[in-house]
Amino acid sequence: MSQQETFQRIHSTGIVAVIRAERGEQLVPVAHALVEGGVDVLEVTYTVPNATEVIRQVTQALGDRALIGAGTVLDQQTAEEAIRAGARFIVSPCVNRDVIRLCRRANILVAPGAFTPTEVVSAWDAGADVVKIFPSDAAGPKHLKALRAPLPHIPMMPTGGVSLENAADVIRAGACALGVGGSLVTKSAVETGDTRTITNLAQQFVDVVRAARSE
Secondary structure (H helix, E strand, O other), rough: OHHHHHHHHHHHHHHHEOOOOHHHHHHHHHHHHHOOOOOOEEEEEOOOOOOHHHHHHHHHHHHHHHHEEEOOOHHHHHHHHHHHHHOEEEEEOOOHHHHHHHHHHOOOOOEEOOOOOOHHHHHHHHHOEEEOOOOOOOOOOHHHHHOHHHHHOEEEEEOOOOOOOOOHHHOOOOOOOOEEEEEEEEEEHHHOOOHHHHHHHHHHHHHHHHHHHHO
């Protein structure tokens, strides 16, 4: 799968589920629940214990039903480990040019994090396929809209603080997709194994994105 194909799948789904847990073994049923609800793009963060093995397990469990990526990737070694485990995209809270170059060579989509116009352009010029706007809750949809005005050619994915209440506004502001963590994969649902709640939330987020795009 090329970077462009990966991007098209992310854009089509409109949501990247950012999944975290205290124990990695909790995340395979979480991944199944998300896919059941229509969210089939999943980012396993490197704050999860044994994240590389979790990426491998989720990839093997879901196969082509889901697009699995790695998040909170801060260095080239971590990116290499994630890609070997099956990650099809790499997300970072910052711009690391070594990570971007590695992903370009490996034909893997990379989404470094940025916040200001200068950071966004620097990430794009370095080879980003998507720029993660982080932390997006620090300024909200108006910030994204302001960034998009002079930079409409750069796909932006706000992450941090995206909820059912503001997701539509973020899409209207110009997001190519939403990075959604705790308001989708809630800590309580993960800890109790409440996969039904996760599936229901996934369905609601999918519906909100679809409705906002159709306006």
